[in-house]
Amino acid sequence: MKFIDEYRDADAARKYSELIHNITTKNWNIMEVCGGQTHAIVKFGLDELLPSGIRLIHGPGCPVCVTSLELIDKSIEIASNPNVIFCSFGDMLRVPGSKKDLLQVKAEGGDVRMMYSPLDAIKIAKDNPGKEVVFFAVGFETTAPANAMAVYQAKEQGIKNFSILVSHVLVPPAMEAILSSKENLVQGFLAAGHVCAVMGYNEYYPIAEKYKVPVVVTGFEPLDILQGIHMCVKQLEEGRHEVENQYSRAVNKEGNLNAQNIVSRVFKVGTRKWRGIGEIPDSGLVLQDEFIEYDASLKFGLADLVVEEPKECISGIILQGIKKPNECEAFGKICTPEHPLGATMVSSEGACAAYYRYRIKP
Amino acid sequence: MKEFNLQCPIPISDYPRVLLAHGGGGKLMHNLIEKMFSAAFSNDILQQDHDSVQIQIDSAKIAYTTDSYVVKPIFFPGGDIGSLAVNGTVNDLSMSGAVPKYLSLGLIIEEGFAMNHLWLVVQSIALAAGAAGVKIATGDTKVVDKGKGDGIFINTSGIGLIEHNLNISPKNIQNGDVIIINGDIGRHGIAIMAEREGLEFEHTIESDCAPLNEIVQNIINAGIDVHCLRDLTRGGLSSTLNELASSSLKEIIIDEISVPVHEDVRGACEILGFDPMYVANEGKFIAIVPAKDAAKCLEVMIAHQYGADSSIIGRINSADEAIVKLKSRIGTMRILDMLSGEQLPRIC
Numbered sequence: 069m070k071f072i073d074e075y076r077d078a079d080a081a082r083k084y085s086e087l088i089h090n091i092t093t094k095n096w097n098i099m100e101v102c103g104g105q106t107h108a109i110v111k112f113g114l115d116e117l118l119p120s121g122i123r124l125i126h127g128p129g130c131p132v133c134v135t136s137l138e139l140i141d142k143s144i145e146i147a148s149n150p151n152v153i154f155c156s157f158g159d160m161l162r163v164p165g166s167k168k169d170l171l172q173v174k175a176e177g178g179d180v181r182m183m184y185s186p187l188d189a190i191k192i193a194k195d196n197p198g199k200e201v202v203f204f205a206v207g208f209e210t211t212a213p214a215n216a217m218a219v220y221q222a223k224e225q226g227i228k229n230f231s232i233l234v235s236h237v238l239v240p241p242a243m244e245a246i247l248s249s250k251e252n253l254v255q256g257f258l259a260a261g262h263v264c265a266v267m268g269y270n271e272y273y274p275i276a277e278k279y280k281v282p283v284v285v286t287g288f289e290p291l292d293i294l295q296g297i298h299m300c301v302k303q304l305e306e307g308r309h310e311v312e313n314q315y316s317r318a319v320n321k322e323g324n325l326n327a328q329n330i331v332s333r334v335f336k337v338g339t340r341k342w343r344g345i346g347e348i349p350d351s352g353l354v355l356q357d358e359f360i361e362y363d364a365s366l367k368f369g370l371a372d373l374v375v376e377e378p379k380e381c382i383s384g385i386i387l388q389g390i391k392k393p394n395e396c397e398a399f400g401k402i403c404t405p406e407h408p409l410g411a412t413m414v415s416s417e418g419a420c421a422a423y424y425r426y427r428i429k430p
Numbered sequence: 431m432k433e434f435n436l437q438c439p440i441p442i443s444d445y446p447r448v449l450l451a452h453g454g455g456g457k458l459m460h461n462l463i464e465k466m467f468s469a470a471f472s473n474d475i476l477q478q479d480h481d482s483v484q485i486q487i488d489s490a491k492i493a494y495t496t497d498s499y500v501v502k503p504i505f506f507p508g509g510d511i512g513s514l515a516v517n518g519t520v521n522d523l524s525m526s527g528a529v530p531k532y533l534s535l536g537l538i539i540e541e542g543f544a545m546n547h548l549w550l551v552v553q554s555i556a557l558a559a560g561a562a563g564v565k566i567a568t569g570d571t572k573v574v575d576k577g578k579g580d581g582i583f584i585n586t587s588g589i590g591l592i593e594h595n596l597n598i599s600p601k602n603i604q605n606g607d608v609i610i611i612n613g614d615i616g617r618h619g620i621a622i623m624a625e626r627e628g629l630e631f632e633h634t635i636e637s638d639c640a641p642l643n644e645i646v647q648n649i650i651n652a653g654i655d656v657h658c659l660r661d662l663t664r665g666g667l668s669s670t671l672n673e674l675a676s677s678s679l680k681e682i683i684i685d686e687i688s689v690p691v692h693e694d695v696r697g698a699c700e701i702l703g704f705d706p707m708y709v710a711n712e713g714k715f716i717a718i719v720p721a722k723d724a725a726k727c728l729e730v731m732i733a734h735q736y737g738a739d740s741s742i743i744g745r746i747n748s749a750d751e752a753i754v755k756l757k758s759r760i761g762t763m764r765i766l767d768m769l770s771g772e773q774l775p776r777i778c
Contacts, residue, residue: 078759112760172447172449
């Protein structure tokens, strides 16, 4: 298939593997930020092609995994309301809340619908004026523009029975939180290509400078990732810490300005609680005051709900790359996709799910 | 009543209610079948663990199976619930190497269902039965209250005659056997998904819904020592292979590059975040045959209209461990696991 097979070519992959072997003289820890990259690495076994001294650390870039238990419980509370049509991306439906997940709410009679676009939820709101339609606005900078557009259109069209449960998170603050942690192991980053397609990569220059780490904007196909690793290792070996762009076929420095405009029109930066990590200041998006009537958390009186996370799941440590999924005591034993302890075992981008699905069981 | 108060084998604390995934063809469904149904009905015939069971009645050997069809939308590119209900049961019988003969037809219709749609479905059933050479021998009709059904549900059961002396069963899979598929995977699932969700692609992706009795008979008539046959349905190629690995206790090695996937299906899967290995099929099967017969079997399959794109996709390894491994496109090795529930489209 054109534009796919070229990036999955076995010969080219071997060549890149050789190039990386040739330039590597020391041990390096490189974090791929995005869960999509983690899955490609594990699915294609890319780490098997690397020198033993290169350790890939799986980053926090899985929106499903970092959504706090609190927000999952809020979504379940709202979805259980008989007057609500609850709309969500498919990924979120199986994430365990404190007591159950959204699929169980559906089995109990809740109207929970899987969507591909928040704009479809607007249409449902128009078609069901007697119901409250709530969209679970999850994601990094990648999904923010479409979610912002849905709220913007709802306001433009005077649709009152629509709201979003905002759970947006931002990549750069998470990278900073990891780098400033005492336990940090990360020496270089593969930045998330799709996030950069929206945001560009200007925001990474201060991070690369302040923490002296190379940042390589990287795509998602096997060759993208191998090339990204090669660029990152080359910088590390040469003692450089620059921002480079491997994914130039999709990303430019400024990003998608139209998308950024609608995001900043509807959302502003605010504090966000990350699952397993805790609160990170200025690490999320919240609705601007002008659009606050579309905040489902306020509309359903759940703004003050606080939920503590269980202790046995170490997803926070996994998400910071301090431990690998198979180093968790519960992995594959009491924690499986059928009985997940945390979201990293559920999401199609979660590191634990990737290890469970593609690696031999412990 | 005390003696009937047996503990439910699926802990209620885990799943107090049935989820969609309990019928999705993945691990949850297999758990339900194994722990609840198989345990409750345990008998020698059920233990055959195959798409259709073989029953000996005096000198006649017959194959017997049943399946229910709840597909939505009921009309989709490449087929409809009627042709699906016939072909699905015909194919289950064919996987025993049987010649399908008679089908029963049970209709559960929702009050208010359009009569012309019913007529279209019935015509489609007649057409598919004619094409597969089976008779609709008996039937039943029930109508449920408006809102208590979803348009129309169909159940078919079927009987076929087993005229060969082969042992076609997962338990007969041997080390070194070769796995052949009769064409590209994932078309039915993507056709349904596209129709259901209103997704449009450059070309309409049509379901692969087709009867497989003739191509299977051609293989048997060619004198091939077939060890196992299995059609791929809901859970896709991956679930089928995992089922076979666990019932045969064999290690299966699949070569990703040799598994045919139509361009449009690959494209759709890339967009939706699906893996074609887990997407549903309705006209695909795998034949597991000894290496010595593989070339001939492939030749016979390619000669048939429902096997033109047949391909050898893997083999049974000598390690006696129930596992499916996939040699990836770039040459690395990983496991090909069974899905836990349904595949869910990803966020980004």
